[in-house]
Amino acid sequence: MNVFDVGIIGGGVIGQGIAYELSKAGLKTAVFESGEIGGKATSAAAGMLGAHSENEKRDIFFELCLESRNLYPSLAKELLEQSGVDIELVQEGMYRLAFTEEEGRSLQSLADENELEWHSRENVLANEPHVSEDIAGALWLKHDGQVKGSSVCHAYAKGARKYGASIFEQCPVFDVIKEGKAYKLVTSQGVFICGKVVVSSGVWSGFFFEKLGLRNPMKPVKGECLAIKPKKLVINKTVFYEHCYIVPKKDGTVIIGATSYENDWDTHPTVKGVSELMIKVQKIMPEIGSEPVVSAWSSLRPQTADGWPYFAEHPEHEGIFFATGHYRNGILLAPITSLIVKDMILKTNQYERYVHSFSLNRLLSDAKGR
Ligand SMILES: Cc1cc2nc3c(=O)[nH]c(=O)nc-3n(C[C@H](O)[C@H](O)[C@H](O)COP(=O)(O)OP(=O)(O)OC[C@H]3O[C@@H](n4cnc5c(N)ncnc54)[C@H](O)[C@@H]3O)c2cc1C
Incomplete structure (x- = not known):
């Protein structure tokens, strides 16, 4: 029945x-x-x-x-x-990068005892050596994970x-x-x-x-991502700056995301979107430019x-x-x-x-x- x-x-x-x-x-x-x-x-x-x-x-x-x-x-x-x-839960935290002293001060003001810790430039580079040397430091979001x-x-x-x-x-x-x-x-x-x-x-x-x-x-907000399978770079933690993030997954791929276009119902990744990501990600991690891209995709976020x-x-x-x-x-x-x-x-x-x-x-x- x-x-x-x-x-x-x-x-x-x-x-x-x-x-x-x-x-x-x-x-x-x-x-x-x-x-x-x-x-x-x-x-x-x-x-x-x-x-x-x-x-x-x-x-x-x-x-x-x-x-x-x-x-x-x-x-x-x-x-x-x-x-x-296995939903592939990773609890390594995330680095929210600062590139200027002003951004650094603003992130430091968010630090607290439990969840958010300010890391100096040297500390970040010791943990994530491929991050740009131009950073001023990063806020470590200790318990924000990924699946x-x-x-x-x-x-x-x-x-x-x-x-x-x-x-x-x-x-x-x-x-x-x-x-x-x-x-x-x-x-x-x-x-x-x-x-x-x-x-x-x-x-x-x-x-x-x-x-x-x-x-x-409801309105759609189109988002595009791409994935690389690094041959050389070792990336341990999720790293992000503004709306560009680098997320190392358990299977060895690394997701780079994401664009954001309001009221766009199209679900194909575009050259414009993917190149926008490629430019942003190389600011965060310059050496990533020589790693192989394995896929790109797009979908619609449901926004109210x-x-x-x-x-x-x-x-x-x-x-x-x-x-x-x-x-x-x-x-x-x-x-x-x-x-x-x-x-x-x-x-x-x-x-x-x-x-x-x-x-x-x-x-x-x-x-x-x-
Ligand atoms: C590029 C990108 C990156 C993102 N990254 C993150 C992230 O890192 N972390 C995070 O938390 N979220 C992230 N999101 C957001 C997250 O993906 C969405 O918020 C979430 O998937 C919404 O889930 P949902 O089930 O509501 O929608 P959907 O996954 O879209 O599922 C809705 C389902 O309804 C079905 N459907 C529609 N109409 C009908 C109908 N008439 N009858 C029957 N079925 C119907 C569709 O086929 C669809 O499968 C990201 C989104 C995008 C696009």
Whole structure:
């Protein structure tokens, strides 16, 4: 029978994470994915868990990022046990570089006792000898780590299946129609009845906002990356300057990212984008210029009007939830998002402050005044 407690629209890292937590909690869960599991933004991500690298303000969004990042070590073990997939968690910290004395002073002012430590130029070069000698120093973000985003998604999916979830690939959802107290999901593989529905279809969630009578807050922010497989350089830690980062992965490749183009739905990496990255990365690490490029790719970050995600129930249609708009941080935020959505559906009220802060009120009030 095509009847489920919860139907999840979108099988990226957010949808699969939610499916994992809900099926683990005993709910009969289905994921509907129009393409392949994790095939869109999720597999394009560099996988940084940048609670600090993404935030300077100490607001509720920073707290959300930090809490999610801190869930990763135990989640990595749990997912390995449940799914056999290693999400390749690396906890080496990251270097945020300063090139001028002024940048250095500004980063030093962020240093604290627990998470952020200022390292002198000499110290950085001793640890990362290929970084440019022109640096003034770096802030070491001790606990910001990284994972392989696509592996997190696949581990969640395998784990969810083990807990009984059904995952339908090549199965776009075309419509959501109220059916008594439940909802009919109209898909390419037939009609499914779901007691509750979660919209987690990344930048394409906008379609469902509109279908369900809300303003579409989603816009694409195209991001391009490239990967090298160094023959000579040894890079130990993630290093970044402004919006260019160098992320050494466990398999020996190094990801260089990422460009950022708003309102661009095209998903091909372009010569312009890739050359922009190549110029920036050689400022950070001049010797990287002679290393072989193995691939380049691009995808769409799901951005909302104010850059924060939504974790919210529809104001008029009880049982329809939105978990979307993770923009630059969907890999980082997948663990906490999954728990928040479970909390909303099971009404356990553990994450009320996040539900309050990331509600649809921002959309309804036009996201002003925050
Ligand atoms: C270049 C780049 C680098 C990034 N680096 C990082 C990083 O280092 N760290 C980090 O935390 N984040 C990073 N991100 C952001 C992160 O990738 C996203 O925030 C995250 O993947 C969003 O996950 P999602 O599941 O919401 O969206 P997606 O992964 O896009 O998944 C949405 C899914 O919904 C499906 N779908 C759409 N419409 C329908 C429909 N009608 N029916 C059924 N299914 C549908 C799509 O096929 C898709 O698979 C990066 C993003 C990019 C582009």
